[in-house]
């Protein structure tokens with residue numbers, strides 16, 4: 001089918017869900033580059049809301065105003081190089097570094113339990129489904145946002161391995177953090193994401209589970225690309 005003839009729901013989507021630090025961000029970006037698909041990092045959408053809240057309205061609980069402000073933002077994901085990096089542009093400004101902080105991640109998790117936030121972001125996420133295809137990563141891509149996706153992956157890794165990966169990533173940015181603290185933060189985030197009543201983190205019934213604890217990024221990308229191309 002030519003790109004122009006594809007209706008929105010016939011555009012293929014690969015969903016990659018999993019807990020913080022499972023490697024899904026890097027893997028999804030590399031897979032999107034390999035397949036020539038668009039990329040959606042749904043966690044960044046929650047982080048953008050968190051960032052705006054922390055910057056502009058830390059003392060109020062006026063979620064409606066925050067959501068209205070964010071509805072009009074133009075968000076672009078621009079994959080960079082071949083290491084699975086992505087630049088996040090909001091109204092042309094590069095906010096990639098600002099979104100990565102632990103404060104932003106924590107606030108994003110707290111906002112993510114609010115039904116009005118999830119509903120507002122649902123439309124935004126669906127708008128990324130464009131020909132020739134989309135790789136969407138997050139927590140509920142396969143279960144809630146793109147339940148009809150033909151390819152669903154649930155990516156995991158042990159909490160210890162995920163904390164070590166996070167520590168390495170922070171070191172590269174010149175930030176030192178204790179492994180114990182990172183492990184505790186990852187476990188707390190897992191609990192919050194898995195136990196919330198709406199859109200909890202869980203594998204879709206038809207998802208293929210991939211455990212990345214003992215695998216390199218290249219191996220995981222190759223395994224998922226093979227699943228997509230076999231189908």
Ligand code: C5P
Nearest residue numbers: 020042043044046108109112138139140
């Ligand atoms: O993936 P990332 O760590 O950037 O996501 C930040 C937070 O946003 C997560 O801890 C989670 O609470 C929330 N989130 C979500 N649903 C998604 C993606 C992220 O609830 N699809």
